[in-house]
Amino acid sequence: MINRVVLVGRLTHDPELRYTPNGVAVANFSIAVNRPFTNQQGEREADFFSCVVWRKQAENVANYLKKGSLAGIDGRLQSRSFENQEGKRVKVVEVQAESVQFLEPRAHKTLEAAVVMIKAAATKVETSTIKVATTKNRNDNHLT
Secondary structure, three states: OOOOEEEEEEEOOOOEEEEOOOOOEEEEEEEEEEEEEEOOOOOEEEEEEEEEEEHHHHHHHHHHOOOOOEEEEEEEEEEEEEEOOOOOEEEEEEEEEEEEEEOOOHHHHHHHHHHHHHHHHHHHHHHHHHHHHHHHHHHHHHHO
């Protein structure tokens, strides 16, 4: 039988890393995959998939991927059921990721962070310049 899933998309939230009682790392995340066509309004719709990754790769995913990161997933579908807090039986289907590829260079994320820092610094400089100019105008007015 064949059970293979290959997805490329963006994480919808930061991965959630936890450890089993035996100390095995497991990370859960979801991924949004754009459909290759647009709807009647001309918008691209997306499908959302819950993913699970184990062991060292789970730790790597948690350390390097964040909400919005582009990732490639190679794995299989797995269904399971459990009893929720209300006592109802819930069935879920998840992608058990056997391989997660980071499809954006870390430099890209570093560049984004640098741009944010530069904008913040520029805002501080503008604010400081306005304060200095206002203070200078007050002092000039006071002297005349």
